[in-house]
Amino acid sequence: MNETIVAPATNLNKQAIAIIRISGPETYNIINKILDKPIKNNSKNVNYRWIISEKEKIDEVIIINYVKPKSFTGEDLIEINCHGGPINVTRIIKLIIKNGARMAEKGEFSRIAFINGKINLIQANSINDLVNANSLGSNKIAVKNLDKNTFNVLKTFKKDLLDIIAKIEINIDYPEYDLIDYIHSTSIKDFVNKNLQIFQNIIKYSNLANKLNEGIKTIIIGKPNVGKSSLLNSLLNEDKAIVSNIPGTTRDLVEGLLHFENFTLKLIDTAGIRNDSIDKIEKIGIKKSLDKIVEADLILAVFSLDDFSTKEDKKILDIVKDKNHIIVYNKKDILKEENKNFINKNNKCFISAKNNNIDELKEQIMSKFETKKIYEKDSLIVSNILQLSLIEKIENNLKKIYNENENKVPVDILSVMLKEIWDDINIFFGETLNETLIDAMFKNYCLGK
Numbered sequence: 001m002n003e004t005i006v007a008p009a010t011n012l013n014k015q016a017i018a019i020i021r022i023s024g025p026e027t028y029n030i031i032n033k034i035l036d037k038p039i040k041n042n043s044k045n046v047n048y049r050w051i052i053s054e055k056e057k058i059d060e061v062i063i064i065n066y067v068k069p070k071s072f073t074g075e076d077l078i079e080i081n082c083h084g085g086p087i088n089v090t091r092i093i094k095l096i097i098k099n100g101a102r103m104a105e106k107g108e109f110s111r112i113a114f115i116n117g118k119i120n121l122i123q124a125n126s127i128n129d130l131v132n133a134n135s136l137g138s139n140k141i142a143v144k145n146l147d148k149n150t151f152n153v154l155k156t157f158k159k160d161l162l163d164i165i166a167k168i169e170i171n172i173d174y175p176e177y178d179l180i181d182y183i184h185s186t187s188i189k190d191f192v193n194k195n196l197q198i199f200q201n202i203i204k205y206s207n208l209a210n211k212l213n214e215g216i217k218t219i220i221i222g223k224p225n226v227g228k229s230s231l232l233n234s235l236l237n238e239d240k241a242i243v244s245n246i247p248g249t250t251r252d253l254v255e256g257l258l259h260f261e262n263f264t265l266k267l268i269d270t271a272g273i274r275n276d277s278i279d280k281i282e283k284i285g286i287k288k289s290l291d292k293i294v295e296a297d298l299i300l301a302v303f304s305l306d307d308f309s310t311k312e313d314k315k316i317l318d319i320v321k322d323k324n325h326i327i328v329y330n331k332k333d334i335l336k337e338e339n340k341n342f343i344n345k346n347n348k349c350f351i352s353a354k355n356n357n358i359d360e361l362k363e364q365i366m367s368k369f370e371t372k373k374i375y376e377k378d379s380l381i382v383s384n385i386l387q388l389s390l391i392e393k394i395e396n397n398l399k400k401i402y403n404e405n406e407n408k409v410p411v412d413i414l415s416v417m418l419k420e421i422w423d424d425i426n427i428f429f430g431e432t433l434n435e436t437l438i439d440a441m442f443k444n445y446c447l448g449k
C-alpha cells in the first residue's frame, strides 16, 4: 500500500490520446523528476507540460492532479494525457518506473480504492462490468450498480439484521429490561418475509442478467441440407460455415456471437441429424450435435419447406419439445404455390436463410429475451458469481429460518442462524476481509483500472 504504482488506463493502441495513471505517496515526487516545470499538488488542477528525460523532450502532455484523499484511489493520484502511440506510452511508463514507481497489477487501482473506502465491492464490480459490457442491457445494469442501487438495499437489510440480532441478545441476557422490544416469532416472520422476497428477486434477475450478458447458448439443429449453416451465416452476417447442397456438409460445431441490443446469443451450428449416415466422421458430428442439445438455453430447430415431415424431422420435433425452442421453416422462397396457405395458418417462423430473409426469426428471439423489466429501476442485480453465491446462501438460510420459526423453534436458536447470515453479508460487502473473494474479484480487471 505504500508503493507508488503506474499503469496505462487506456489500451496500448495507435490512438489520439492515451491516459497513464500514477497513484501512491511518491506520485508528485516522481512526476516532478520528469517534467520541464514542476507541478504543485493542488487538487483537480490541470497542467500543460513537457515530459523530459535527460534534457530530451519526450512528449507534450496534459496532467490532471488529484490530492489524497480526494481521488479515485484515495491516494495522491495523477493522470497523464499523452499522445497515444504504444511506443510513446511505453516509453513514458518506463521513465516513471525508473524514477521510483512500480507497474500496477490488474485491478490494483480499484483494489486500493476499495481498501480506502472510496468504492464498495458492488461498485468495484460494476466498473469491471461497465468496461466488459457486451450489450446495452449489461451496460445499464453496471451503471445502476455504480450508482449504489443494490448496495443501498442490502445495506438496509444489514442494518435491520443487526437490529434484530442485537434485540434477541438483549432479550436473552436482560430479560427484565423492558425498554427493548421483545423479539417473538411474529417479528422474525415479518423480517424474513420482507427480505426473502428481496433476495429471491436478486437471484432471479441476476441469473437472467448474467445469462443475457454472457450469451444465451443457442444451438441450430435439423436434418442435413435444411439450411442450418446458411442460417448461421445469415444471422452473423458473414460466411462463417461452409454451405453446400451436399447433405452432411457440416461435420464439426461452428460457433459465433450475435449481439442484440440488450443481450447476446452464443450461436452453434451443428452437423445435420440423420439415422442412416455411414460416414464415420459424420456420425461423430451427429453425436456432437445431440450432446450439445443438453446444454442449450435455446434451440433453433430448422426444417426445410421443400422437404419436411420426414422421419428425421419427427425425431427432431421430439428432441426439442420439452426444451426452450423455436421452430424455423427455411427456404420459404421455394415454397410451392399450393402450400402457401400453410405459412399463414401456423404460428411458426418462416424464413429464407439464403436470401437473408430472417427478420421473423429475429423478432421471435427478441420477444423471448428482450426482458426490459430487468433493466428497470427497481430490479437489483449482483453480477459477480462469488457475491451471488453468498446471496444464494443467505436466501437459503432465510428460508430455513422461516421454516424453523413456523415449527416453533425458539428465537434464541434462530439467532444462531441469523448470525451466520450476518457473517455472510459482511463477507459480501468486503467488510470481513475475505482474501479469496477480493482477489478473485479484482484479478478480472484490466490494467490501469
Ligand SMILES: Nc1nc2c(ncn2[C@@H]2O[C@H](COP(=O)(O)OP(=O)(O)OP(=O)(O)O)[C@@H](O)[C@H]2O)c(=O)[nH]1
Pocket (backbone or CB within 6 Å): 222, 223, 224, 225, 226, 227, 228, 229, 230, 231, 242, 243, 244, 245, 246, 247, 248, 249, 250, 251, 270, 271, 272, 273, 330, 331, 332, 333, 334, 351, 352, 353, 354, 355
Ligand atoms: N432456396 C433456398 N435454398 C437454401 C436456403 N437456405 C439454404 N439453402 C440451400 O440449401 C443447401 C444446404 O444449405 P446448408 O446451409 O449447407 O444446409 P445445412 O443444414 O447446414 O446442411 P448440413 O451441414 O449438411 O447439415 C445449400 O445449397 C443452400 O444454398 C433458402 O432459404 N432457400
Ligand SMILES: [Mg+2]
Pocket (backbone or CB within 6 Å): 228, 229, 230, 241, 242, 243, 249, 250, 269, 270, 271, 272
Ligand atoms: Mg451445415
